[in-house]
Amino acid sequence: MLNCSPFESGYCEFQQILDDSAIDQILFRLAESAMRKAGHRYGAFLDAATTAAKLAIYMTYLEENQNLRKTGRLHHLEPKRVKEIVHEIQGALLRGKLLKVLGSQEPRYLIGLPYLWQQQHPWRPGQPRLINKALTPSEINLVEEKLPPDVPDAQVINSFQFIELLELLHEKSQSSLPVDRRTPLSEAFRDHIEMRLLHSKTVIQIEAFGELPFYGLARMTYSPTGQQERTYTVIEDVAEFFTLRQAWVDERPDVLRAVETLDIAVEDREQALQELSSLLQDWADKYHREGGEPMVLQMAVGKRLAD
Amino acid sequence: MLNCSPFESGYCEFQQILDDSAIDQILFRLAESAMRKAGHRYGAFLDAATTAAKLAIYMTYLEENQNLRKTGRLHHLEPKRVKEIVHEIQGALLRGKLLKVLGSQEPRYLIGLPYLWQQQHPWRPGQPRLINKALTPSEINLVEEKLPPDVPDAQVINSFQFIELLELLHEKSQSSLPVDRRTPLSEAFRDHIEMRLLHSKTVIQIEAFGELPFYGLARMTYSPTGQQERTYTVIEDVAEFFTLRQAWVDERPDVLRAVETLDIAVEDREQALQELSSLLQDWADKYHREGGEPMVLQMAVGKRLAD
DNA sequence: GCGTGGCATTAAGCCCCTCAA
DNA sequence: TTGAGGGGCTTAATGCCACGC
Numbered sequence: 094m095l096n097c098s099p100f101e102s103g104y105c106e107f108q109q110i111l112d113d114s115a116i117d118q119i120l121f122r123l124a125e126s127a128m129r130k131a132g133h134r135y136g137a138f139l140d141a142a143t144t145a146a147k148l149a150i151y152m153t154y155l156e157e158n159q160n161l162r163k164t165g166r167l168h169h170l171e172p173k174r175v176k177e178i179v180h181e182i183q184g185a186l187l188r189g190k191l192l193k194v195l196g197s198q199e200p201r202y203l204i205g206l207p208y209l210w211q212q213q214h215p216w217r218p219g220q221p222r223l224i225n226k227a228l229t230p231s232e233i234n235l236v237e238e239k240l241p242p243d244v245p246d247a248q249v250i251n252s253f254q255f256i257e258l259l260e261l262l263h264e265k266s267q268s269s270l271p272v273d274r275r276t277p278l279s280e281a282f283r284d285h286i287e288m289r290l291l292h293s294k295t296v297i298q299i300e301a302f303g304e305l306p307f308y309g310l311a312r313m314t315y316s317p318t319g320q321q322e323r324t325y326t327v328i329e330d331v332a333e334f335f336t337l338r339q340a341w342v343d344e345r346p347d348v349l350r351a352v353e354t355l356d357i358a359v360e361d362r363e364q365a366l367q368e369l370s371s372l373l374q375d376w377a378d379k380y381h382r383e384g385g386e387p388m389v390l391q392m393a394v395g396k397r398l399a400d
Numbered sequence: 401m402l403n404c405s406p407f408e409s410g411y412c413e414f415q416q417i418l419d420d421s422a423i424d425q426i427l428f429r430l431a432e433s434a435m436r437k438a439g440h441r442y443g444a445f446l447d448a449a450t451t452a453a454k455l456a457i458y459m460t461y462l463e464e465n466q467n468l469r470k471t472g473r474l475h476h477l478e479p480k481r482v483k484e485i486v487h488e489i490q491g492a493l494l495r496g497k498l499l500k501v502l503g504s505q506e507p508r509y510l511i512g513l514p515y516l517w518q519q520q521h522p523w524r525p526g527q528p529r530l531i532n533k534a535l536t537p538s539e540i541n542l543v544e545e546k547l548p549p550d551v552p553d554a555q556v557i558n559s560f561q562f563i564e565l566l567e568l569l570h571e572k573s574q575s576s577l578p579v580d581r582r583t584p585l586s587e588a589f590r591d592h593i594e595m596r597l598l599h600s601k602t603v604i605q606i607e608a609f610g611e612l613p614f615y616g617l618a619r620m621t622y623s624p625t626g627q628q629e630r631t632y633t634v635i636e637d638v639a640e641f642f643t644l645r646q647a648w649v650d651e652r653p654d655v656l657r658a659v660e661t662l663d664i665a666v667e668d669r670e671q672a673l674q675e676l677s678s679l680l681q682d683w684a685d686k687y688h689r690e691g692g693e694p695m696v697l698q699m700a701v702g703k704r705l706a707d
Numbered sequence: 708g709c710g711t712g713g714c715a716t717t718a719a720g721c722c723c724c725t726c727a728a
Numbered sequence: 729t730t731g732a733g734g735g736g737c738t739t740a741a742t743g744c745c746a747c748g749c
Contacts, residue, residue, distance in 0.1 A: 107455055115639035116434050117501045119426070120452035122642050127423050128456045134476040135453055136742065142449035143718095145427035146442055148414055149435045162731055167599060169441040169592035170719080172732075194424045279744065285476035292474060327645040330659065332422035334641050335429050337700035338634040348702040349673045352637065353684040356692035365687040366656045369697075372679055377660040380672040385663035387704035390676075393644035395655040397694035443719065450741095469708065477742080479709080586721060 123328075130324050131199045132289045132315070140193035147192075150175060151182040190271065198325050202266040203289055203315040206296075207245065209262055210310050214248040223249040223307065236307055239299045245313050252305035259283055290315070334391045347386070354397055366394065430635075437631050438506045439596045439622070447500035454499075457482060458489040498577065505632050509573040510596055510622040513603075514552065516569055517617045521555040530556040530614065543614055546606045552620050559612035566590055597622070641698045654693070661704055673701065 111117045120142075127133040127141070154164040154175060161172040161179075184190040197204075216222060222237045236249060250258070263278040263286075290296040295315045299307040314321075341348045357365055373390065418424045427449075434440040434448070461471040461482060468479040468486075475482075491497040504511075523529060529544045543556060557565070570585040570593075597603040602622045606614040621628075648655045664672055680697065 111455075111501065114502050114504055115635040116430055116505070117448055117452065117503070118639045119430060119635070119642060120449055121455050122646065123423055123426060123430075124449075124452040124456040125459070128453060128475055129460060135457065136476065138453050139446075139450060139742085141424055142427055142431075143446060145424065145431040146435060146445050148418075148428050149431040150442065152432070153436060160731075163595070166588075166591050166595040168435055169443065169589060171588075171721090173734090174719080176732090194418065195421050196424070197421055198423070276743095281473075281478075281744070282476060284473050288470070288473040323649045323651075327642075327649055328422040328426070330645055330657070331638065331642050332425045334698075334700050335426060335634075335638050336705070337702040338637055339429065340702050341700070342630045342634055344630075345702070347669060347673075349677060349700070350637075351677060351680050351697070351699040351701075353680055353697040355684045355688040355695055355697075356690060357687050357695050358689045358692040361687055361689070362654055362693070362695075365683070366654075369683055370656060370658060372683060373658050373660055376672070376676055376679060377662045380664050380668055381662040382665045382668070383663060385665040386669070388662055388664050388669075388701060389704040390658070390660040390662075390699065390701045391641075392658040392697065392699040393641050393648070393656070394658075394695060394697045395644040395647050395652070397696040398643070446719085467708085478744090480711090481741080481743095483710095583720095588721070 126324065126328055127195060130321070132203055132293065133195055133200055134285065137193070137195060137200070141195045144192045144194050147178045147182060150178055154179055191269070198328070199315055200266075202262050202286060203293075203295075205262055205265065206258070206290065206315065207247075207310055207313045209265070210250075210258060211245060211247045213258060213261070214250055214254070216246045216248045218246070222309075225251065228302075232302060236299055236301075239297075240309050241297070241311060245310050247310040249299065249307050249309045251301075251307055255287075255308040256283065259286055262286075330391055330393075333389065337389070337391060347388075369394065433631065433635055434502060437628070439510055439600065440502055440507055441592065444500070444502060444507070448502045451499045451501050454485045454489060457485055461486055505635070506622055507573075509569050509593060510600075510602075512569055512572065513565070513597065513622065514554075514617055514620045516572070517557075517565060518552060518554045520565060520568070521557055521561070523553045523555045525553070529616075532558065535609075539609060543606055543608075546604075547616050548604070548618060552617050554617040556606065556614050556616045558608075558614055562594075562615040563590065566593055569593075637698055637700075640696065644696070644698060654695075676701065 107121065111121055124138055127138050128135060133141075150164060150168055150170070153167055154161070157163045157167070159179075161175045165172040165175045181190075181192070185192045221233060222240065223233050225233065228236075240249070260278050260283075263282075267275045287296075291298060293315055294311055297309050297311045299309055301307055337348060338350065341350045373392070377390070414428065418428055431445055434445050435442060440448075457471060457475055457477070460474055461468070464470045464474070466486075468482045472479040472482045488497075488499070492499045528540060529547065530540050532540065535543075547556070567585050567590075570589075574582045594603075598605060600622055601618055604616050604618045606616055608614055644655060645657065648657045680699070684697070
């Protein structure tokens with residue numbers, strides 16, 4: 094099921110562990126997307142999973158006529174905990190309190206940084222990128238030369254300004270939280286955010302001359318490592334595919350499930366995939382009618398790895 | 401994205417919460433499948449999610465040249481914890497220790513029950529289903545009449561025997577665990593298993609005459625509520641779809657992603673779906689060649705709920 | 708960079724008791 | 729009798745920090 098090219102050594106060995114359980118596999122892929130690609134915190138992912146489980150419990154609670162004990166027994170937790178969970182969910186549903194979910198593909202405190210930077214430290218062509226009275230013009234030149242080409246219009250700032258920026262960002266991202274859940278920006282958290290920004294090459298660090306380094310904004314998007322634009326559509330496609338399959342479980346008449354397994358000669362492959370692609374388009378063109386019911390088709394074809 | 405028929409009231413309101421985050425939605429659907437349908441414990445689902453996150457961390461650790469601190473900062477956890485996690489994973493990879501995963505679609509302690517029951521309390525046609533010297537023949541008849549038709553060949557047993565059965569089952573299911581992680585069957589856990597078995601109608605309870613109830617085996621499969629045979633293929637389809645999409649991210653030449661959105665007139669729908677279905681089959685037949693590369697096609701079509 | 712120590716808090720588990728409908 | 733609600737308990741893990749190498 095999992096692919097094992099030499100560049101993905103991790104997957105190979107995990108294969109043994111995740112083995113036959115599809116749910117474990119999906120969870121692993123989700124963790125990868127959320128944490129490794131999008132940069133969500135470890136704890137945030139755990140919280141999101143817990144929240145999902147709590148919602149499931151809440152559904153059972155409703156189905157079982159709001160019987161705390163029975164719900165608890167069905168899912169093996171204390172009725173006391175069930176009650177807390179029910180309160181938590183209802184608080185979210187009725188009073189708009191927030192549950193601990195990931196909320197968006199990328200953490201807000203990461204997405205927002207480039208804009209805040211530009212706002213706080215704008216730069217116009219012709220001006221010096223770095224304003225620092227302790228440095229000679231030639232030193233400033235050295236710093237500016239280390240910037241890659243085509244960086245956004247923003248000044249190069251020093252470490253203190255950078256930390257200030259992160260703190261401001263943290264405040265903003267917390268403004269949507271209820272007061273009791275807000276926390277000051279801890280050192281560990283700050284280090285984490287900085288590491289994420291550097292790792293994703295949104296921000297670059299420029300060594301200063303024996304002092305704390307400078308920071309430059311390298312691009313406007315916080316993007317995960319790898320082909321970010323595709324990475325995100327994957328999750329959305331999977332979510333939609335999941336939804337469609339669930340509808341199929343209910344045997345809705347308007348849902349089609351199709352799974353084909355076949356062997357294709359390597360030399361035919363390209364042609365086969367192209368033909369399939371145009372078959373689908375022709376089909377869609379043929380049946381499309383303005384004002385009809387909106388439909389979606391999700392398809393994936395590729396190498397079959399397990400039977 | 402989520403469907404909101406009156407029979408799925410839960411989904412409607414959760415929609416507001418899970419809103420725009422595809423990962424949160426997938427997590428919720430997974431929790432539903434694992435806990436509500438398959439009957440996995442709440443804690444087991446949380447453990448599985450944690451394990452998935454740990455695997456992701458371990459991959460980062462390998463990628464970052466086994467740098468504990470950097471890995472910790474990238475995912476916002478203590479290097480101390482990273483180290484523990486690395487040891488845990490390596491213990492699983494190298495020494496075959498077990499990670500806390502769901503492992504199979506249904507919990508083993510539930511699947512195994514019918515077979516153990518038949519083995520411990522076999523029954524042959526013609527014999528009485530219930531052997532109990534304290535009851536009169538007419539009382540025994542009353543009990544047997546409460547059994548639904550077509551139950552498996554197994555005796556009706558009393559509460560003590562039932563508990564014994566669960567304990568035996570628990571021992572067996574723990575035999576694969578390392579000694580230090582084994583736990584005695586707690587009362588709460590036993591209640592949970594019993595509730596699951598009754599809820600899924602694998603086992604039925606028959607009230608006794610003022611005493612502890614009897615138990616009857618109602619069918620051989622522990623199956624979740626609803627259309628179980630479809631419910632499970634959903635998860636497997638989604639896992640495979642996910643895998644294919646991930647391959648697509650890497651821009652492999654042998655992977656095709658197709659997404660079509662269109663509007664279909666309701667009266668055309670059935671024909672459109674049928675035509676699509678046969679288009680795919682014809683395509684598969686045309687290109688199938690023995691000995692070629694094994695390929696798989698996963699497709700879902702249905703109502704589009706969000707744009 | 709790594710390794711060590713400490714700290715508070717939360718929550719998953721276990722169990723027992725009493726009270727009311 | 730069963731559910732609700734209260735109590736008290738252990739263990740683990742998420743977080744925070746600081747110190748020394």
